[in-house]
Amino acid sequence: MDAMNPIEYHLKLTIYLWCGANPNQYTIQSQLRDIWNTHVPGVNYEPAGIARFMHQMYGDAVFGSCGAAQNMTQGEFISGGDLQTVNSVYVRLQACASSAAAKIATEATPPWG
Amino acid sequence: MRKCIFAGVLSCVLCMSAAVAAQDKSSIKAAQLQGPEFARLLRLDLSALPADKMNQWFVLQGAPGADANNYSIYIVLEPDTSATQVCDVSRDYLDATRPASACSVPDPNVPAFPARANVSFVDAFGQAVNLPLLKPLHADAHYVVTIRNPSHDSHDRIDIPFSTVSSLISPDAAKVRTRLKVNDTAALNATVGQKVKVSRSVTKVANGPNGPKTGGDVYSAIVRQIDTDGVVISVEPPLPIGTSPVQLEVEGLTDYYGAPIKFQGKVQNPPCGTSSGGPQTSDTTISSPGGSANATSVSCAFVTIQLSAITAVHSLPTFAASGAVAPWHPATRLIELRKTEIFFDPVVNFDVGSGNAKSSNSVIVPAQFTRAFVLGLPSNKKKLDPASLMKAPGSRLVGVNATFGPRAEFDTQHGGVNVLAEGRGELYLPQLSKTVDFQKAAIAEGNPAIRDLLELPTNGFSIAPYLQFDAGTHVNSQTISNPAGTAPASIPTYDISRVYFGFYGTAQLGRNTVSLDASGVDLFLTEVAPFTVGKNVDVRRISGVQPHTKATYSVYIDRLKHYAGSICWEDGRMAPSFQYLNKVTVSLKVTY
Numbered sequence: 001m002d003a004m005n006p007i008e009y010h011l012k013l014t015i016y017l018w019c020g021a022n023p024n025q026y027t028i029q030s031q032l033r034d035i036w037n038t039h040v041p042g043v044n045y046e047p048a049g050i051a052r053f054m055h056q057m058y059g060d061a062v063f064g065s066c067g068a069a070q071n072m073t074q075g076e077f078i079s080g081g082d083l084q085t086v087n088s089v090y091v092r093l094q095a096c097a098s099s100a101a102a103k104i105a106t107e108a109t110p111p112w113g
Numbered sequence: 114m115r116k117c118i119f120a121g122v123l124s125c126v127l128c129m130s131a132a133v134a135a136q137d138k139s140s141i142k143a144a145q146l147q148g149p150e151f152a153r154l155l156r157l158d159l160s161a162l163p164a165d166k167m168n169q170w171f172v173l174q175g176a177p178g179a180d181a182n183n184y185s186i187y188i189v190l191e192p193d194t195s196a197t198q199v200c201d202v203s204r205d206y207l208d209a210t211r212p213a214s215a216c217s218v219p220d221p222n223v224p225a226f227p228a229r230a231n232v233s234f235v236d237a238f239g240q241a242v243n244l245p246l247l248k249p250l251h252a253d254a255h256y257v258v259t260i261r262n263p264s265h266d267s268h269d270r271i272d273i274p275f276s277t278v279s280s281l282i283s284p285d286a287a288k289v290r291t292r293l294k295v296n297d298t299a300a301l302n303a304t305v306g307q308k309v310k311v312s313r314s315v316t317k318v319a320n321g322p323n324g325p326k327t328g329g330d331v332y333s334a335i336v337r338q339i340d341t342d343g344v345v346i347s348v349e350p351p352l353p354i355g356t357s358p359v360q361l362e363v364e365g366l367t368d369y370y371g372a373p374i375k376f377q378g379k380v381q382n383p384p385c386g387t388s389s390g391g392p393q394t395s396d397t398t399i400s401s402p403g404g405s406a407n408a409t410s411v412s413c414a415f416v417t418i419q420l421s422a423i424t425a426v427h428s429l430p431t432f433a434a435s436g437a438v439a440p441w442h443p444a445t446r447l448i449e450l451r452k453t454e455i456f457f458d459p460v461v462n463f464d465v466g467s468g469n470a471k472s473s474n475s476v477i478v479p480a481q482f483t484r485a486f487v488l489g490l491p492s493n494k495k496k497l498d499p500a501s502l503m504k505a506p507g508s509r510l511v512g513v514n515a516t517f518g519p520r521a522e523f524d525t526q527h528g529g530v531n532v533l534a535e536g537r538g539e540l541y542l543p544q545l546s547k548t549v550d551f552q553k554a555a556i557a558e559g560n561p562a563i564r565d566l567l568e569l570p571t572n573g574f575s576i577a578p579y580l581q582f583d584a585g586t587h588v589n590s591q592t593i594s595n596p597a598g599t600a601p602a603s604i605p606t607y608d609i610s611r612v613y614f615g616f617y618g619t620a621q622l623g624r625n626t627v628s629l630d631a632s633g634v635d636l637f638l639t640e641v642a643p644f645t646v647g648k649n650v651d652v653r654r655i656s657g658v659q660p661h662t663k664a665t666y667s668v669y670i671d672r673l674k675h676y677a678g679s680i681c682w683e684d685g686r687m688a689p690s691f692q693y694l695n696k697v698t699v700s701l702k703v704t705y
Contacts, residue, residue, distance in 0.1 A: 008238040008239070009499050013502055017490065019490075020509070021507055022506065025559060026558050026559060028160070029160065029561040031557065031558075034553075034554040034557040034564070035558055036554075037550050038555045039508065040509075041512045041541040041542065041543050041546030041548075041575075042513075047456060048454065048456075049485075051456075052454060055452065058452075068341065071338050073287070074449070075445060076284055076286075078445055079444075080382075085561070087160070090238065091239070094230065097230050
């Protein structure tokens, strides 16, 4: 089995920084609203949790410069929208695999090296 | 099309008779992601595979599913007849070094396929295998992907069927009338800006002898973006989608070999709050704690009204209405200010009644801007690596809902107007927030498969302390005339400075909800408010700490919690009239 791939790592990191959820506490099929509601009391997932998730995602080193992440809309995270589970976001973010590879390559070779 | 492509191979098919077993056909689903990067990848979804089989075939060291050499692709010829045959086309799709079989897949106009995406072969987190292909699969053909276990006999294998399956959905709940999304298990050859045709089927009832007529409307549409999970289409003019489903059809897209694919489906406005199992009780409360600030939650509900009427012998009937209207309350309508996480969420609270009703006779427009803060979030200053991330402690945090902005108070009986600046914060501690939503989420977070099957908790509670500051002025000086012989009541303009402190608690037990809002307001400056005694109007001057308590018991009548019988006890003084109230109201509460 392959080790954690870059997209998986950056998504798990985004979720952890978003609401403090450890990756062992949810699964790929978990709903984002469940993860949020478990860890953040009193603040509604719609729209505050969604806005925070997108803000956190845009701040990520890989997703911040990835079109697939930038194309996501708040309406897709709302009930009835296309992005409800970790898996749905993960599949969408697969398009960031190239930018993730480029990012890793950049980090491996510093500009002064 | 299929016959055209494979006409030359029918006579020399490698017959496997019925050897392609039905094993695990339903457990693994094969599909291609969308976008040129993924046109040469076949994604096998393993999420429905039993854990032991997943370990045996894909996880353990040396697992056959982790080696691309153990995969084969067969094409199914004449799938809908008794002469069904399968033919090994692994050389065409998987590995050009595989031995030539008796058949091949001629593609006279093979386009130049883009490079493959840089993704893992076995994706542990995504519970999938990304099988690299030499070229995309045909949308109009049927295939079987086989994984063999080389250490066992040839019968030990997994067979995964692949056929084109298309779907049409409305991806964005906020743009349900202008956005559609199509997906297909085969890769779609779409480009951004490409024109497609969207048509709506409609049956019109005619009273004539010919009965109902089926017709349709055609909309112009273009491909707006290509996501990995589908192609997003922008439609103009907006579709007539409401609460009833609308039958739509999308044409104009093809696979990479030019085979047209038609998409059909029904789309409709999603009912609010469905993914949480119906409207959330906490969400449907948009009355304002303390009768002052905006609601803590933004929700599906944009109108709550409580109506009451009392009549008795020798007395005039009394009518009263209180509630709130929040036009942008449904999350689909919210306006975020430039990705600042600040939302514009105006609410109008009203409490009005006929002349002898014990209402505060006010309309209040509280602060319109909301911003949530989460305290105690982890930071990434230490740059967590994957191993540290998995060991990082999970946490429950502290939520703070802040509202701020201008506030206006209107005395609907005597015409006074207060204009203020308002700031308010509500604190949600994990120990005091055991709502139904939290308890459901806590179970569902780690057990998504049983999320919709369990009888989840319907009991919970939440207690939130709050602090609020209002400062401003009474903007209009008033002279209210009285009957002859009595001096008019005179109210000058004056400054206002108030601090509210209190808590808002709610408990839910099935369909029963009890809420309590207990607060005190400290009036730093004296406020002047008119009140009626008999037929005369007099003024009262108020300063210092004024307590106010409101307890409400509601029982919902319907399953969707739109209608509730409600009993409310209220005691104390509230801005702007500061009339002392000690009343019990029995009412019908309507929430939409």
